[in-house]
Amino acid sequence: MNAFAQIKPPSVGCGNAPVLKQRGQREVFCGLTSIVWLHRKIQDAFFLVVGSRTCAHLLQSAAGVMIFAEPRFGTAILEEKDLAGLADANEELDREVERLLARRPDIRQLFLVGSCPSEVIKLDLSRAAERLTQAHAPQVRVLNFTGSGIETTFTQGEDECLASMVPVLPETDAEQLLLVGALPDVVEDQLVGLIEALGVPVVKALPSRNADTEVGIGPNTKFIVAQPFLGATAGALAGRGAQHLAAPFPFGEEGTTAWLRTIAEAFNVSPEKFDEVTAAPRARAQKAVAAASERLSGKSVFFFPDSQLEIPLARFLTRECGMTALEIGAPYIHRDLVSADLDLIAEGPVLSEGQDVDLQLDRCRAAKPDLTVCGLGLANPLEAEDLATKWAIELVFTPIHGYEQAGDLAALFAKPLKRREGLTL
Amino acid sequence: MKLTVWTYEGPPHVGAMRVATAMKGLHYVLHAPQGDTYADLLFTMIERRDHRPPVSYTTFQARDLGSDTATLFKESCKDAFDRFQPEAIIVGASCTAELIQDDPGGLSESMGLPVPVIPLELPSYQRKENFGASETFYEICRALSAPVERTPEITCNILGPTALGFRHRDDVVELSSILESLGIAVNVVAPLDATPADIQRLGVAHFNVMLYPETCETACRWLEREYKQPFTKTVPIGVGATRDFIAEVKAIAGLPDTVVDDSRLRLPWYSRSVDSTYLTGKRVFIFGDGTHAIAAARIAKEEMGFEVVGLGCYNREFARPVRACAKELGLEALITDDYLEVEAAIEALQPEMILGTQMERHIGKRLGIPCAVISAPVHVQDFPARFSPQVGWEGANVIFDTWVHPLVMGLEEHLLHMFREDFEFHDDAGASHHGSHTPAAQKRRVVEEKTDTPEPVIKDGVTWLAGAEKELRKIPFFVRGKARRNTEKFAVEQGVTSISIETLYEAKAHYAR
Ligand code: SF4
Ligand code: SF4
Numbered sequence: 001m002n003a004f005a006q007i008k009p010p011s012v013g014c015g016n017a018p019v020l021k022q023r024g025q026r027e028v029f030c031g032l033t034s035i036v037w038l039h040r041k042i043q044d045a046f047f048l049v050v051g052s053r054t055c056a057h058l059l060q061s062a063a064g065v066m067i068f069a070e071p072r073f074g075t076a077i078l079e080e081k082d083l084a085g086l087a088d089a090n091e092e093l094d095r096e097v098e099r100l101l102a103r104r105p106d107i108r109q110l111f112l113v114g115s116c117p118s119e120v121i122k123l124d125l126s127r128a129a130e131r132l133t134q135a136h137a138p139q140v141r142v143l144n145f146t147g148s149g150i151e152t153t154f155t156q157g158e159d160e161c162l163a164s165m166v167p168v169l170p171e172t173d174a175e176q177l178l179l180v181g182a183l184p185d186v187v188e189d190q191l192v193g194l195i196e197a198l199g200v201p202v203v204k205a206l207p208s209r210n211a212d213t214e215v216g217i218g219p220n221t222k223f224i225v226a227q228p229f230l231g232a233t234a235g236a237l238a239g240r241g242a243q244h245l246a247a248p249f250p251f252g253e254e255g256t257t258a259w260l261r262t263i264a265e266a267f268n269v270s271p272e273k274f275d276e277v278t279a280a281p282r283a284r285a286q287k288a289v290a291a292a293s294e295r296l297s298g299k300s301v302f303f304f305p306d307s308q309l310e311i312p313l314a315r316f317l318t319r320e321c322g323m324t325a326l327e328i329g330a331p332y333i334h335r336d337l338v339s340a341d342l343d344l345i346a347e348g349p350v351l352s353e354g355q356d357v358d359l360q361l362d363r364c365r366a367a368k369p370d371l372t373v374c375g376l377g378l379a380n381p382l383e384a385e386d387l388a389t390k391w392a393i394e395l396v397f398t399p400i401h402g403y404e405q406a407g408d409l410a411a412l413f414a415k416p417l418k419r420r421e422g423l424t425l
Numbered sequence: 426m427k428l429t430v431w432t433y434e435g436p437p438h439v440g441a442m443r444v445a446t447a448m449k450g451l452h453y454v455l456h457a458p459q460g461d462t463y464a465d466l467l468f469t470m471i472e473r474r475d476h477r478p479p480v481s482y483t484t485f486q487a488r489d490l491g492s493d494t495a496t497l498f499k500e501s502c503k504d505a506f507d508r509f510q511p512e513a514i515i516v517g518a519s520c521t522a523e524l525i526q527d528d529p530g531g532l533s534e535s536m537g538l539p540v541p542v543i544p545l546e547l548p549s550y551q552r553k554e555n556f557g558a559s560e561t562f563y564e565i566c567r568a569l570s571a572p573v574e575r576t577p578e579i580t581c582n583i584l585g586p587t588a589l590g591f592r593h594r595d596d597v598v599e600l601s602s603i604l605e606s607l608g609i610a611v612n613v614v615a616p617l618d619a620t621p622a623d624i625q626r627l628g629v630a631h632f633n634v635m636l637y638p639e640t641c642e643t644a645c646r647w648l649e650r651e652y653k654q655p656f657t658k659t660v661p662i663g664v665g666a667t668r669d670f671i672a673e674v675k676a677i678a679g680l681p682d683t684v685v686d687d688s689r690l691r692l693p694w695y696s697r698s699v700d701s702t703y704l705t706g707k708r709v710f711i712f713g714d715g716t717h718a719i720a721a722a723r724i725a726k727e728e729m730g731f732e733v734v735g736l737g738c739y740n741r742e743f744a745r746p747v748r749a750c751a752k753e754l755g756l757e758a759l760i761t762d763d764y765l766e767v768e769a770a771i772e773a774l775q776p777e778m779i780l781g782t783q784m785e786r787h788i789g790k791r792l793g794i795p796c797a798v799i800s801a802p803v804h805v806q807d808f809p810a811r812f813s814p815q816v817g818w819e820g821a822n823v824i825f826d827t828w829v830h831p832l833v834m835g836l837e838e839h840l841l842h843m844f845r846e847d848f849e850f851h852d853d854a855g856a857s858h859h860g861s862h863t864p865a866a867q868k869r870r871v872v873e874e875k876t877d878t879p880e881p882v883i884k885d886g887v888t889w890l891a892g893a894e895k896e897l898r899k900i901p902f903f904v905r906g907k908a909r910r911n912t913e914k915f916a917v918e919q920g921v922t923s924i925s926i927e928t929l930y931e932a933k934a935h936y937a938r
Binding site (some may be wrong): 026030052053057062073099100148321377380 | 436466485799
């Protein structure tokens with residue numbers, strides 16, 4: 001019998017590389033920021049942050065443009081009088097939720113989202129969620145999760161959100177594959193299409209686009225994670241008896257193939273079938289990456305910590321686009337999820353977790369990378385120092401997973417370099 | 426607790442950041458969780474600043490709570506001093522740090538740093554961004570200014586411009602040139618580009634120009650008491666206000682009432698020229714911060730010939746002058762920071778134009794009403810590359826252009842009316858450049874096919890008969906929305922359930938002024 005062709009790892013990967021951990025100012029978003037894409041993905045959900053004016057301002061600034069008449073998120077801003085006594089804050093919350101649901105009958109799921117202020121004053125949102133679920137069932141289900149900056153960094157907000165949904169998923173014995181992560185619909189449809197073409201009987205996604213199409217879970221569920229930051233969700237799913245399929249993440253041709261192959265092996269798909277389904281999109285992806293990565297080849301890249309996508313993306317850039325990674329900074333390294341990617345990155349780059357932004361900027365200036373991947377607060381200042389930058393936030397808002405986006409992903413990194421080449425100033 | 430979707434103002438520590446980022450040689454140590462560092466991008470992205478704001482955040486985490494957040498604060502303070510060597514430091518707490526009560530002021534004082542350390546107390550759960558900026562600037566003036574001798578010649582300070590201010594960068598340039606034309610030198614501009622050393626010598630000026638009361642009125646009042654420095658009360662936005670401002674400066678400085686060179690000013694002639702006739706009586710709704718809203722109301726009425734149908738501001742601190750201004754216009758001021766209320770007011774009034782903030786621009790987009798932006802909160806568009814002040818002569822010129830831009834130019838409007846039957850101006854034909862590959866004859870046929878047999882359209886229980894719908898399509902696209910709404914409203918009021926051509930023209934006559 002034929003065996004699956006395996007990826008060739010480097011002789012020494014980064015799996016056991018030492019990790020630089022410094023403690024200082026962290027220049028990262030808090031988990032609330034995830035709401036910006038979560039609310040677009042889950043179409044009948046409202047995200048109610050219980051927080052301060054700062055939280056509202058963050059969401060507004062991260063959402064960038066105020067294009068939605070009344071978006072499906074908002075902030076219940078705590079005021080002086082709420083801080084005086086907790087009983088009041090709960091009553092006030094109930095009242096605001098009441099009003100909100102009366103105005104928005106389209107809402108079927110309400111997420112109460114904890115913030116730093118709500119956590120510091122120990123406002124118990126899980127009790128509030130139970131209370132409000134009783135009050136508004138069956139029309140609306142109320143859940144809670146934390147997006148606070150003292151507990152979560154940026155994409156961890158999505159992790160907390162999805163993890164909060166796991167305990168209330170119905171039980172099922174069906175044999176199925178669960179695809180985990182809030183992907184853009186177009187990407188999700190592509191990946192599900194490929195997996196179904198492999199012959200996997202039932203493919204579901206978490207989160208589902210609305211409450212009515214919700215998935216079940218049980219001992220015959222296998223799940224695969226599409227985003228490297230979903231550690232808590234993976235843990236919760238395993239806790240419900242589902243089986244985790246560990247794989248490199250589906251970025252680039254190689255990553256997508258390895259990810260799909262993991263699924264194929266778990267569902268006893270034959271190598272022939274696998275090749276038949278993947279050959280054409282693989283070839284397309286290889287061609288697209290080759291074209292888009294011309295400018296990247298031989299260049300160096302430095303990652304500031306942002307979304308936890310840094311490790312899989314460094315794997316893609318170093319293995320498929322010919323780049324050299326100088327530093328790969330991640331806000332948090334979730335080994336259970338990213339070790340497959342780490343093993344594939346050849347030794348060499350500094351691996352850092354957490355941040356002291358001033359020291360890291362010193363290292364970046366000294367390393368003089370050809371491309372720096374960083375947050376919006378650092379991009380223009382670094383450009384002013386003549387370092388080319390790529391905004392990390394674009395990587396979480398843009399479809400980048402899978403074969404059909406592999407070329408786009410390389411192009412995202414190539415664009416700042418192309419622009420510099422084209423300008424005469 | 427109050428549910429908020431979009432906010433006009435950030436928290437007060439963002440106001441403090443606007444002051445710190447505007448200044449040079451000052452550093453802000455902010456006790457705050459990591460997510461609060463988002464505020465940096467306001468400055469680096471919206472304002473395109475090429476430096477990080479001079480702010481060190483302690484970025485404490487849950488595990489630090491109750492143990493060593495105070496130590497963390499002191500470490501951040503020390504690191505910031507060692508690395509940035511500022512001439513002075515301001516310290517404070519964001520909303521979360523305010524709850525854990527570490528007392529940044531006391532902690533930093535105990536460290537014996539060799540530079541002035543100014544503690545800020547900004548109540549995050551009561552106040553907002555403008556207050557934060559104003560209070561920070563006032564505290565900096567109080568801590569750093571010193572009694573000094575006046576200059577022999579007459580000089581003044583320009584106070585109020587900050588980072589992320591609405592056109593503050595250019596306002597300073599324009600204002601300085603007007604003061605120069607009066608023979609008055611500018612001693613210090615602050616906070617924008619001022620150093621702590623500059624603040625120290627504020628007192629050598631003879632008076633202060635209050636450019637932006639939202640951020641400097643408190644400081645101006647204190648300087649008046651402390652150093653007997655009078656300050657100007659008129660903000661010179663608009664022709665009349667600029668003239669009043671100049672008169673005020675002359676009175677304070679004891680200058681003779683000579684003629685001032687305003688040869689750069691074009692607004693008055695542009696407004697009188699015949700092309701502007703169509704501006705007459707345009708119904709405008711004005712909303713912004715208090716200072717810009719009041720200035721806009723005067724310009725709209727006196728200098729553009731508009732009819733002001735609504736006026737309001739989002740910063741409660743300026744409710745009183747805005748109410749007074751509205752009253753003079755025979756209006757009730759709208760004082761709110763809830764954009765849904767503003768939207769409801771605009772919807773009810775159906776103005777022909779909005780003069781507002783970026784929020785109102787979005788409201789206008791949704792309601793199909795043109796909008797010109799007159800005030801913060803700012804957007805990347807509010808930092809144009811070209812010189813575009815709001816104050817002074819050039820400011821008036823810029824305002825004329827900005828306000829007229831969203832409206833269709835007068836002559837063009839007449840032409841569009843004359844040629845409204847011509848397919849080139851027909852909306853279904855699309856913009857000329859979009860359909861440039863389609864032969865004209867073919868395009869015309871498509872249009873005719875489409876418009877020959879319009880289906881009855883039903884809206885709110887009112888039906889548009891085919892003929893009326895067809896007639897409606899002949900009306901130029903930029904007024905059609907209004908014509909449709911007015912006709913439907915008229916029909917509902919008259920109890921008419923199907924709209925004929927007759928109804929359309931009756932409604933037109935009804936709404937004609
Ligand atoms: S870090 Fe905390 S206080 Fe700041 S915006 Fe995030 S949740 Fe709100
Ligand atoms: S027709 Fe199109 S391109 Fe021409 S001005 Fe209008 S929007 Fe711009």
